[in-house]
Amino acid sequence: MPRSKKPTQDAGPSSGKRKAPSKKTSKQPVNYDDTKFETEGAWLVYKNVTSARNIIPERRVLISDFANELLGHVIERNKWETFVATPRVAYVEIVKEFYANIHDNLDNPEHPQYQQVYMRGQYIPFSPLAILRYYGLDNTETDILQAPNTNLQEVVTSICQGIDHWPDRSSTLNYKCLLPEVRTLDKMVSANILPTTHTSTVTMERARLLHWLQTKTLNIGNYIFSNVWHIRNNRRCLAFPSLITGLCEMYGIDLSHEITRVKRIMQIDRIGIRSSEQHMTRKSERSTQGPDGGQSSVLGETDPAQDDPMAEDFHETVTELKGQIREAQVQEAEFHRREHDALSRQMTQLLSYFSVYPPPPPQ
Structure with a gap:
């Protein structure tokens, strides 16, 4: 049931002197659904922060397209076949309730709810081990990521082309500086x-991770757990939906009444990679050319006439539409399945009832 906090009043000292009237500082009662939020603070985080954040969905990798490339290796x-399968x-x-309910002591071993998150009236495990179990991975401690200590010069040498050092006074580098096979991994x-x-840009953290993955394994449980904690404490998009x-489903949370789905993104495959590269190349070319085909006087500024939509390669749009059609078909099939299950349950209940209370014979 919704939880309500009673307003509190400050009791002043007893005195015969009259005091000037002061503004009331009592707290107004707050009603929130305690089956969804552990505390009033969690509800406020949901209301003011997570409810407005966008969500980045995971993507499937068509492994057969990259069997002999860096991504496939x-x-x-890492034995990530299940990790990169269809989400x-x-x-x-x-997802938004989950991030709102992540508490400050999630990584405190002495706290009663250590590595647990309140969801729909119960606590579910959320730990590196729980993440590994979900993906069916071993809890290996070999080659744990030490990326923050990796020398940037070593990183640039191994993952970049066309540059020999990290850009001066910059925390990012251009995506186009990555080797083609590293761009695919990215x-x-x-x-x-x-x-x-x-x-379109690569942070130092991402660059170090790409460098690490070229030759080493990664404990994905530890890395995702830390990343979720980092997302919770920043205003980034929510991830890992x-x-x-x-x-939540694995630990018994009822999802049968959920309606709004996170929109999926197309899988990572060879056709999509090629189309994306072509799109970024054209976009870069238009940003550096002026109306007369020469260099623009202002970097990134182009004549609106140059941005003719008909000049775009529509492959990405068509691919996305096909994906939306498939998604709609999946939703329709699931709707019919639920309707069938509901009717089956009703029929079972009716048969059970009539087995105890048979209908009267026809007159």
């Missing part, structure tokens, strides 16, 4: 490990 070395359906409210990293919407929804 990384997946094979399960994720629900918006589940597609997966930017969706499933270190989610971001800023894919399929993982969070899957953990």
